[in-house]
Amino acid sequence: MRIGVLTAGGDCPGLNAVIRSVVHRALVGHGDEVIGFEDGFRGLLERRYRKLDLDSVSGILARGGTILGSSRLERARLSEATDNAEELSRELGLDALVPIGGEGTLTAARMLSDAGMPVVGVPKTIDNDISSTDRTFGFDTAVGVATEAIDRLKTTAESHQRVMVVEVMGRHAGWIALESGMAGGAHGICLPEREFQVDDLCRMVEERFARGKKFAVVCVAEGAHPAPGSMDYQKGEIDPYGHERFAGIGNRLAVELEHRLGKEARPVILGHVQRGGTPTAYDRVLATRFGWHAVEAVHRGEFGMMTALHGTDIDMVPLAEAVTELKRVPESRMDEAESVF
Amino acid sequence: MRIGVLTAGGDCPGLNAVIRSVVHRALVGHGDEVIGFEDGFRGLLERRYRKLDLDSVSGILARGGTILGSSRLERARLSEATDNAEELSRELGLDALVPIGGEGTLTAARMLSDAGMPVVGVPKTIDNDISSTDRTFGFDTAVGVATEAIDRLKTTAESHQRVMVVEVMGRHAGWIALESGMAGGAHGICLPEREFQVDDLCRMVEERFARGKKFAVVCVAEGAHPAPGSMDYQKGEIDPYGHERFAGIGNRLAVELEHRLGKEARPVILGHVQRGGTPTAYDRVLATRFGWHAVEAVHRGEFGMMTALHGTDIDMVPLAEAVTELKRVPESRMDEAESVF
Amino acid sequence: MRIGVLTAGGDCPGLNAVIRSVVHRALVGHGDEVIGFEDGFRGLLERRYRKLDLDSVSGILARGGTILGSSRLERARLSEATDNAEELSRELGLDALVPIGGEGTLTAARMLSDAGMPVVGVPKTIDNDISSTDRTFGFDTAVGVATEAIDRLKTTAESHQRVMVVEVMGRHAGWIALESGMAGGAHGICLPEREFQVDDLCRMVEERFARGKKFAVVCVAEGAHPAPGSMDYQKGEIDPYGHERFAGIGNRLAVELEHRLGKEARPVILGHVQRGGTPTAYDRVLATRFGWHAVEAVHRGEFGMMTALHGTDIDMVPLAEAVTELKRVPESRMDEAESVF
Amino acid sequence: MRIGVLTAGGDCPGLNAVIRSVVHRALVGHGDEVIGFEDGFRGLLERRYRKLDLDSVSGILARGGTILGSSRLERARLSEATDNAEELSRELGLDALVPIGGEGTLTAARMLSDAGMPVVGVPKTIDNDISSTDRTFGFDTAVGVATEAIDRLKTTAESHQRVMVVEVMGRHAGWIALESGMAGGAHGICLPEREFQVDDLCRMVEERFARGKKFAVVCVAEGAHPAPGSMDYQKGEIDPYGHERFAGIGNRLAVELEHRLGKEARPVILGHVQRGGTPTAYDRVLATRFGWHAVEAVHRGEFGMMTALHGTDIDMVPLAEAVTELKRVPESRMDEAESVF
Known part of the structure; x- marks a missing residue:
């Protein structure tokens, strides 16, 4: 299979760990090919990508930032992609796209998925505010x-x-x-x-x-x-x-x-x-597991989904569910915090 | 209420955070009294304890080790406690005991509970091998x-x-x-x-x-x-x-x-x-939450239980369940790890 | 001998390491008595001090801040001290005073010394801008x-x-x-x-x-x-x-x-x-050496001096010299820095 | 000018900072060319080297290890180099060689210098045991x-x-x-x-x-x-x-x-x-200064010398002096340490 990966939105420690994990699992575990789009969805639209082999992800696990670059995309340009999602996939020979990003990115991912592109999302935000997952790396x-x-x-x-x-x-x-x-x-x-x-x-x-x-x-x-x-x-x-x-x-x-x-x-x-900077061990493990499970989901054909942490397990949840509302701090957690001041 | 707290078994970053949290929640939230037994169960048996007020737990959140001391207790001496659990509670005026420890400690806690002492356990181990909780602090x-x-x-x-x-x-x-x-x-x-x-x-x-x-x-x-x-x-x-x-x-x-x-x-x-040494932020938060919920369980009268992390929640689980078998790394996690070598 | 120690001016990692070192060297090496004044020169004026034994400095080496407290003193109140420097020393039974501080503190120290108090200063500033010493801790x-x-x-x-x-x-x-x-x-x-x-x-x-x-x-x-x-x-x-x-x-x-x-x-x-926070190993070593050498200078009767790092040695330099002008970054160091941008 | 650089001996945090500094100073400050030999003196003997431009040293300041690789050289092979030092320099078009290493490397550097190669050494050892410099990076x-x-x-x-x-x-x-x-x-x-x-x-x-x-x-x-x-x-x-x-x-x-x-x-x-691992700020600064001054020494024609820290200055000292005896901990430093146990 040919899997595309991209990172979009704000910087977040652990992005490189996901990329590395996707590449390792896809290449070593399944014999896939992986390409990385540059600067988020912009690279997808502009056909700017490079092949990712094991060497290209060597030494990046502990590094902050993203080797693929990132960008925020205007909504107008996004419809360029959604309008031609199937063609784009065909032209690029993409069997799956793995976008890694926050709420905006996952919403875009969902729109691409609805438009016919085979998408498996990976959630990322230092703010921890994405529903449907216990935690996000970063x-x-x-x-x-x-x-x-x-x-x-x-x-x-x-x-x-x-x-x-x-x-x-x-x-x-x-x-x-x-x-x-x-x-x-x-x-x-x-x-x-x-x-x-x-x-x-x-x-x-x-x-x-x-x-x-x-x-x-x-x-x-x-x-x-x-x-x-x-x-x-x-x-x-x-x-x-x-x-x-x-x-x-x-x-x-x-x-x-x-x-x-x-x-x-x-x-x-x-x-x-x-x-910025090097991710904690916790974030490296979570990011690595997300990457691994995203590739598995691709091979099981579970598109329109994203990886999510539930307890100690990584599950797949529908993108549609994940981006409906922000995960906010509940009252009970505020009460806990206040009592130990 | 009068709540006793003790730490037993090996050193583990976060013990002090639990102690501090128990004291804050009990004193500020409920107007309780808290006493700390020295050197684990040994202090309980030997009636060596001190009153813990807010000042006595000031500045310990980030510190490794335990201000109460710890020890491993021989099984023989433990039966001294279980044989007289109710009397001991009465004599010390204990409405509840909160022992913080690993598998051995929680087993002892369960025996004390079975013998009639009102016990709420808090699990601790750097090895993460206690069943019934997603993770342990340390x-x-x-x-x-x-x-x-x-x-x-x-x-x-x-x-x-x-x-x-x-x-x-x-x-x-x-x-x-x-x-x-x-x-x-x-x-x-x-x-x-x-x-x-x-x-x-x-x-x-x-x-x-x-x-x-x-x-x-x-x-x-x-x-x-x-x-x-x-x-x-x-x-x-x-x-x-x-x-x-x-x-x-x-x-x-x-x-x-x-x-x-x-x-x-x-x-x-x-x-x-x-x-040894200062706990990570993750461990400090988990330890603090465990302490808070242990006190709440005491006030709800949920004895013979221990605190446990399930997803993002802290729940109470029976001590009996928690110590039946070690939590080991499942095959699926080994597979994940291997594929990203 | 009876040695007084105080910390004045802004917070600086390593203050506690100096205090600990003064106490250890004076007590263990010389059989002296050490008293610590609270809140800088204010404690000296107001006779607020406590005896410092080995236990009172246990565990403080790695801790930021100062166990003695600090304050900035108005010039007016300082003259209270300088006007009665000899009497103050006599009344408190002080054989030596070791003030730890930055430029302002060392200037005050020099004034007290000129007024007849036996003073050995220890320089401190995170800014590294005190002349006569290669570096300052913090x-x-x-x-x-x-x-x-x-x-x-x-x-x-x-x-x-x-x-x-x-x-x-x-x-x-x-x-x-x-x-x-x-x-x-x-x-x-x-x-x-x-x-x-x-x-x-x-x-x-x-x-x-x-x-x-x-x-x-x-x-x-x-x-x-x-x-x-x-x-x-x-x-x-x-x-x-x-x-x-x-x-x-x-x-x-x-x-x-x-x-x-x-x-x-x-x-x-x-x-x-x-x-704030724990000092680096470098700062702990430098602060410890400064404390040690301050006590030695006291015992050699070298008053009106402060400790200074020169190469790998700790020397004593006159307070008068140390506070005449700020140590600024020389042109040559700026040139070095610029060329590696 | 054409300057060669190599790293030899054991790993030491700061090696990459020296390499980066040499390249920046030589290229930007002087318009030189810099080549890096691979795996220490072995690369010199085997003519294995690559041109180092600004891009090739981008992002290495904080990274442990050495991008050039290192090795220990048998004495026998070293004489290959010393026997033909002048020819080797001529053949490679080397106006100067900057070897970065510990005692063994600096001894080799001195032999090459004696044999006619224009050499400026940079001392490196985590052990801090090189004479003639207050400290070494690492x-x-x-x-x-x-x-x-x-x-x-x-x-x-x-x-x-x-x-x-x-x-x-x-x-x-x-x-x-x-x-x-x-x-x-x-x-x-x-x-x-x-x-x-x-x-x-x-x-x-x-x-x-x-x-x-x-x-x-x-x-x-x-x-x-x-x-x-x-x-x-x-x-x-x-x-x-x-x-x-x-x-x-x-x-x-x-x-x-x-x-x-x-x-x-x-x-x-x-x-x-x-x-291993990322160097402290202190080591990065010292390593960067050593690299800068090595290039300056090359341009002043001060060969057979190495960089050394004296107080706050970087001086040049003869290689011959630097490697005659190991710098050991003097009695006075042991006495200081003992008194604060």
Whole structure:
């Protein structure tokens, strides 16, 4: 068989591990041929691809990024592909396409599948917000990076008797904030899933100081927002080129807490370090298993599906199911986290 | 309520995270009192315990080891406890006991429970070999340490054109070897669950060298054994004090491979570094959740049970079920791993 | 003898290692008594101190922060101490004081010494900007943290074809930017010691993209500034409480580069993670040696001096010399760094 | 100019950083041509080399090992090179050769230089035992790996009330044991430079246990040896193929301590993990500076020299000086280390 693979959307530790696994399993296990499209769906449309042999994936397991490049595709161009899905497959001699990506990519994958292309998707997102799978690779690495940062910040917060506000990734789902906040032992966690009250954070800090713990760490997802009326400092700022900038929730919350509490508060915006670099062992294993099972699904002809982790098993679930709604942090997990502050 | 907590058996990253979580949830969430027994069941028998307040668990989340100490208890002394389980509970005013430990500890917990003590267990083992739970804390840390070692060994193996044999923990179950071997990209993995053929390893190395990849890494669980007749070098060695030592499977396999292949082979025995030190974020979160749910189970009166991870949920399962048989690496996982060598 | 020790100024990995080393050497090597003042010079003025025995420094070698607490002292209160330096020493029975701190602390130490207090200083700063010593502890840890971040950012910059601007600490001296920029393989480094031209950075990025390297990383010290007229976006912004905020050089430079180049540019402000957490082995060794030699100097009666690293030796240098001018990055080191972009 | 570069001897983190730096400085700074010989001096003799451009060294800064390969050369073959040094240079059009290696390589470099080849050496060894330079790259990484292992072992030693014997590299010089022992807070350090008494170690352990510290860590260099008569267990063991194996000093010392103390003692032999993998920031900077200065020395015509770190400067020193004697740990450094146990 001839299997095409591509990576699309944002960077995510473990992409290379999937590519490597697909190539190994397909070549060694089944005698297939594998081609890699460059820069995501763009490479598919523009027929830019290269053959992937064992040598081409040698040494990439532990490397961040993607050797195939990635891109985000405008919806308009995507219909170029869906309009001619069957022809495209035929022309390229593709028996299957394995797109690796997040919600947008999997939606595109589903459209290609509906249009007649034999597709097996692999979910990827550091945000862990894809339904139908317990976890996605990249998430464990992001949580690890954020936790190590919180570990470091605690000692400096303590010596300076400061409040540290750590902003982590998570625009629509707060998984990274939840788990790095728990693992780092943050004293407050703010998630997109539940509006927070600045008053509650102030009370927590004051209680800590009253107990003699003269520092506090608040872990806030970039997509968290205060309850209406809870925070004075709401507005964005405009940079000289006319764009609103730099006044994300982490920065604003630190200003607000310092002002209200009369104690030093400092923001730390972790940003892109969370999505780059070598994946953790957990993410490498999960990514490798996803790649393996994607190839098996191809050989069983299970198209229109994606790989998913359920417990300790890798199952196949319909793409249609996977992308209907975002997986958000449930109330029960927030309750757990709050009780160990 | 008055809840006792103890840690028993071998060291495992995350023990302190459980203790901290139990104390926080019980004190803050329920207004309970928590006492910690010293050195495992021994402290219970000898009435050696201390009250645990929030301050006593401050700063321990990220620390390896256990602030309560641990020990292994002889079976004889254990019956001291089981014979008087109800009295002991009454005397100590214990409404519940939360023992944190591996197979031995959970078996003891079950015996205490059967004898009338209100017990909620928390499973712990770096080996990941406890049934009824998808994973145990400590395992992710061990795999992380082993994977980092394999990452480092690959560059040195490559520059010296060597075969590296990395021995990792796992006497009866090969989970650490399986996952660190996959994550590190080992070229051979030997597990206790399946006898290995030295010939197969030799063939793999020779094929790699023939392909121009002039090094190889074999990841071997300490409990792996060669198929009968497969390996010449079977015997242990006797140290001057009369104990058989140092000639574990890693050391013997390196000698054997060097001899058979005529290429340099070197053993690296990772040993105790796998079970000490700060837990990964994953293990801290799992340990914290286990502690939280143990306290909730206590308050629901669900005794004779232990916490277990199922998918993304923490459930309670009967202790009786949990300790009947070891969770071993299934064939399907070995197949997955082998295909990406 | 009775030796007092205190830590003052900003947090710095290795402070605890110095304290531990002073206590071990003084108690075990000389039979001295050691007392630790709380919260820097404030504890000295307010007679807040505790006796330090071996147990009190057990387990702190690898821990960030300072078990003694720290503070910055207003100049006015400092003269309380200098006006009564001899009396204070007599009253507290101090045979020597070992203050551990940066430029401000060492200047205070020198004033106390001039006023008659027997003082041996230990220099500390993550910025590495103290004259008379090759290096200070804390610096290696800060460079390590920043380098790891750059390593991670490179893969994400590459997959997104972006320019990353990493802002590291260094208000007056650019050592952290220089060494983390070199170690991380940044493509541009901006230091406080030399005004930079935005045009030069733009040219570098364009040349890289022309060569097919479709990403770039610029490492900029927080105290770096563009040549007059070189950068459009100069002004700070005012937050709702009236303070200028968030528009440090990293943020402004990213905006400017994105605008000028027409390519995505993203700022990452590493901030306080650089100064917290466990020290590297290098910093632990240097801090331990500084503590050891400070005690030896006390016993030789070499007061008014501080410990300094020269090559592989720890020497004593006059405090008067150490604090006259900041150690800045020399031209020759900038030339070296630039040539390997 | 045409500059040849090669790496010889054992693996060492930072080799790739030197190669990259030589190529960047030579090509960008001077418009030179650089060729890389494969597998050390063997590639020179066999005329196996490739041109190194900027692309060929892209992305190698943080990678362990050497992209050029390495080998150890028999003395006999070396004279092939020295006998025809001038012809070889002429034939290959070499204006300079930059060999990167340890004592053996630098001795060979000196012989080639004496024989008329224009040579500028770069010293490399994880053991830090080359005279005339304060430090060599690779050493900091090795110490970092060993220190992290000791950090982890302490928690497990403590929970099991054990003595841990950690064997680190260092056959003739004990720098790694000294610095990782200090940084990890080992309670005993054994170096090749000074015979140790097992009795002293036993006394230390017993004193610790008497003080309530119920564990101890001993850090021992592979080349350390006990004073004659100090240790019962002296003999090596013979493997089935007739080689003495596995009973290095770490293993033997653990047996001996367990036997004498009646307490559990466990050996951990760190082995090859110390010499592989990504270099620390310190080593990357030092390696990069060495490469830069080697090229500068070539252009100044300073042949027969090698790069050396003196304080904060990189100087050139005669190869003849550098290889006359091994740099060993001086008594004063051992005294420092001992006093903070």
